[in-house]
Amino acid sequence: MPPDSSDFDDKLPTQGRLSRFRKLAGLSAQLGADVLKNGAKRLVGEEPELLSKAAAEKLVATLGELKGAAMKLGQAVSMDTELLSPEVRQVIARLQNEAPPMPYEVVARVLREELGDTPEALFREFDRQPLAAASLGQVHRAVMHDGRPVAVKVQYPGIAETLSGDMDNLGLVVKTISKASRLTDGTAYFRELREEMLLETDYLREAELCTGFARTVAPLPELKVPAVIPERTTGRVLTLELLVGRTLKDWVVSEPSASERFRVARLLILAIYGPFFLHGEMQADPHPGNFMVLEDGRLGLLDFGSVKRFTPRFVDANRSMFLHAVRLESMDVLGLSREVGFTWELPDAETIALIQEILHIAGRPMRSTPYDYASCTITRDMKLHFGRNAARFLKVRPPAEAVMFFRSTGGLAQNLRLIAARGDFRGVFQEVAALL
Secondary structure (H helix, E strand, O other): OOOOHHHHHHHOOOOOHHHHHHHHHHHHHHHHHHHHHHHHHHHOOOOOOOOOHHHHHHHHHHHHHHOHHHHHHHHHHHOOOOOOOHHHHHHHHHHHOEOOOOOHHHHHHHHHHHHOOOHHHHOOEEOOOOOEEOOOEEEEEEEOOOOOEEEEEEEOOOHHHHHHHHHHHHHHHHHHHHHHOOOOOOHHHHHHHHHHHHHOOOHHHHHHHHHHHHHHOOOOOOEEOOOEOHHHOOOOEEEEEOOOEEEHHHHHOOOOOHHHHHHHHHHHHHHHHHHHHHHOEEEOOOOHHHEEEEOOOOEEEOOOOOEEEOOHHHHHHHHHHHHHHHOOOOOOHHHHHHHHOOEEOOOHHHHHHHHHHHHHHHOHHHHOOOEEHHHOOHHHHHHHHHHHOHHHHOOEEOOOOHHHHHHHHHHHHHHHHHHOOEEOHHHHHHHHHHHO
16 A cells, blocks of 8 residues: 655655744744854864854755745855855755655656656656755756657645745745835845745746746857756646756865866856846856856756846946946946935945945956955955945945845855866956847
8 A cells, every 4th residue: 555645744845934934943942052162162272163063964964854935044044155164165065956755756746736647657767766865856867758858857846835935935024124124125135035935836837947048048059058858848847858867055065177177267257147147147146056067068057947037228228337347447326326226315426335345356357367256255354344334335226136146146255166167257247248
């Protein structure tokens, strides 16, 4: 007699706000102990780290089980080279595609509900063990009846409702903070993030975005977007051409040569800025599990649920700023910022100083060559700039769509720091400019 599906509930994302809150509260207690321990280290003059390895393991286990928005947060944390030691970051990086998998019986149930038959009938081969297990679903290798190898992404049952609940909980926090502050209102930015994240649970939409993104990167043949298999794709199952290679996080630890590091770093820059400047689109969830160094040398792009399409005004103004920066030209900072959609409640001179410093920090690889991302301090210096001027920045409001832009470009900066390449990056940004 086959096991009842309820036997597998402990392998699925934890349901219910209260249950998820309890698990996060237990995690907070573990991390709190680390904070006390690090405080003691400071008292005796030792250098503390943000997390111990034990706390990182607890973080991975809890967020991996919760999946959804909680796991996405862990993925973002794992990319921050300034906050975590390499050892701890390697532990947390497992959240990028190694969450605890759901059992095969549940996978088979979802496929039957969505596609009307068993995995064995739908595919000539279907691996029971997942290739990757992530925040919203897990991926299985399979072979179509005509021999094509494919990757089948199966959504966790109930994850759409779980994600919605997570975002509602976060929304209450944002709303409370916004009401308590007379300087800023974060609800519009949170609403943008919430809407984009909830859309990621629609795999038919992701299939459409994937097909569109393939057209977008067509002028960049060194990038590869997998083809969609429409007859095996529904709202909760997405079947794509299987790309063969190593995810960026696995490739980095293989000790690639200096020339290979530069080559892949160049492709990452092209993958983020090329589609944005050419067609106003960005892969807005750029953690290292979403890129693959293919066996033929190309850079494979994965996960298209978070592709963001920007307004023409936003793209045009950013394109002008980028071209001025690459050409080392002066620019009308306030005028272009208004075109992007920024508003502010500061004297113009103060606003100019704040934005010019951002552009100066972010533009370092465009001004000097060679540039060494192994010793890059852009992320750290940007945080320091925001920290020193926090009260002023609360009076400068970017447009809501900038949330996804900063998510993408910030992730790119973290990935380049992770790769630690050195070379003529000014030439790479000039190459991007030549596309325009």
